[in-house]
Amino acid sequence: MLRRLFLAVESHSGSSRSPGSASSSFGAVQSKRHAASKPGAGLATSMQQHWRVKPSSDVPTPGWGLALPIIPSSTFKMMDAAHGARLHAKDRSPEADEDGYVYGRWGNPTTHAVGRMLSTAEGIDIEAEGSCTYVFSSGMAAITTTMLTLLTSGSHVVAQRCVYGGTHEVLSGILPALGVEVTWVDGSSIEQWSAAVRPNTRLLYAETPANPSMRLTDLEALGALCLQVNLSRPAPERLAVAVDGTFGTPFHQQALSYPGVDISIHSCTKYLGGHSDVVAGCVTTRDEGLLKRLGHFQKLLGNSLGPWEAYLLGRGMKSFVPRMRTHSSNAQQIAEFLEAHPNVTAVHYPGLKSHPDHELAKKMLRNGFSGMISFELPSYAKAAQVCERVKCIHLAVSLGATESLIQHPASMTHAMVPEEERAAAGIPGGLVRLSVGTEEASDLIADLNQSLQ
Incomplete structure (x- = not known):
């Protein structure tokens, strides 16, 4: 029965991640995984079609609950030693495959189901691409994990001056202490973004609309800048563009619909949860390699969202x-x-x-x-x-x-x-x-x- 419940939650918004759908690394030629329709097109219809519990074929539909199940288990039973070995050999992914789950910090079916909902909101075709979203214990957990995944000592990040205060503290204090260089620019000036890029730049970090100035960053231009720079860079040295779109929300703005924009971040505490009763964050990307790296950092940092909070977030997203x-x-x-x-x-x-x-x-x-x-x-x-x-x-x-x-x-x-x-x-x-x-x-x-x- 528990296995059936896992399957039902896992199929909450569709099928599991399809194999062979990996995208190229940052800024490279766009694959089918990064193909996108016109920004925002059909968004409300898409959300309302997918944000519902859809039981798997081995669970009878009549009598099945409409609410997202909460699976509070911290650990999961394995069928045999070989099953355990397979689970521990896998790379992290935003959702489990047919082998299921191993440990709560590594993934939880309730949290993964909410990740699928968020992927849908971001314009991901989950039937074709699977979930592309990790859900975190806060917006700041999502932001810092993204930065720690992309930046190492000696690397450089360009960030706009007007960002959330906590983000500013990470960029001005924590990252420099780790040997990361930071350059601040006017987010509304693509010329300043371009002039700030160096050979060791690995991340362009934008927040649009900006908190609290409400200035906008042109994501089409910023993505194009990233693609242009990456044309002459080998894969390990490529730029990534990360966008905190909390103020805009996926209802108004889908950052990943702009070619060259790799990462979309939200504080789900805000509009996505919407009821002042849950603290959460999320990171979405179509880049398969980055998904694995983000998952690895999330697992080791221990900042994934718990199932109870995931339930509250999923409930809030219905409205x-x-x-x-x-x-x-x-x-x-x-x-x-x-x-x-x-x-x-x-x-x-x-x-x-x-x-x-x-x-x-x-x-x-x-x-x-x-x-x-x-x-x-x-x-x-x-x-x-x-x-x-x-x-x-x-x-x-x-x-x-x-x-x-x-x-x-x-x-x-x-x-x-x-x-x-x-x-x-x-x-x-x-x-x-x-x-x-x-x-x-x-x-x-x-x-x-x-x-x-």
Whole structure:
């Protein structure tokens, strides 16, 4: 019975990884695994078709539960010594094959099923390609594992200045201590990205839309830069492009649909989970060699997601598409209100015509412009005051939940970034970040209006 349950969970979104579907390494000629349709095309339909439990053929459909099963086992029984030997000889993969599982830190059927859901959201054809996603214990676990997988002492990474505060700490502190060189650039300037590339550069790290400036990085141009550089490099020296798309979410932006973009990262704590009740992250790539390396690092670092958290993430993802429609619609209305308010000095939202990347946003972001807004007030004190005066909006960090959250980056999420670096990244002391929830837009506007008086 337990074996049947494993099979049911493993087939949650389709068949297992098909053999022979490996892609070439970073930036090389694109294989069928990297072939992609128009960014965002048919996304909502695709998600809703695949995000459901689909039992395998040996489990009767009538009476089978619709909820994702939770398998909390830390270890898994082996049929015989030969079976155990096969399991221990395998490379890590985002999902198990017919031999099943060996140990919870190496993989779990509940977590793997959620990985398949995330792969679907990222535009992966799981029927043809299998799962391409590892699920982590947090967004930062996903980010740091990706960097540690790609970077070694003596290598170089180019990163945009405006990134999440925790990411900035890794790039400015941990990586240099390990002998990795870091160059900061304006993420919206492809010229700066290009000029920063060196012979030892191994990673271009982007975050788009950026937290909290809401500036965009042109992923088509960045991917093209990576492909161009890699034309003259042997495989071990090739560049990779990694994109943290947490603010954009797969509903608005599928990073892997851009040739040359190798890795998509999300903090699943945010919109994908969507209910402020789970901490998780994910990394998706079509590169078979990188998948094995990421899996090896995840296994040794011990930062994979547990089955209970995976269940919560999977449950949250069932409502992801309608939630994102509401987040985006509400945010557009609120951004327009804030832009017209006399006490607000600037509003940063890609859906506004005044946004410097609005035309790029219309090309890159589908189905709206996300639920994240940042806006500026005349001073640090005024920004803090507005955050304290809201009544139905919650003063809290994190984002992407059904409830609206407001916070002050200079004193909270980006307090660890030196003031001069914050200024260079477009994060002044008067900046406020607003994660627009799914409440009534009119209630949120009324709350902001009274707080701005």
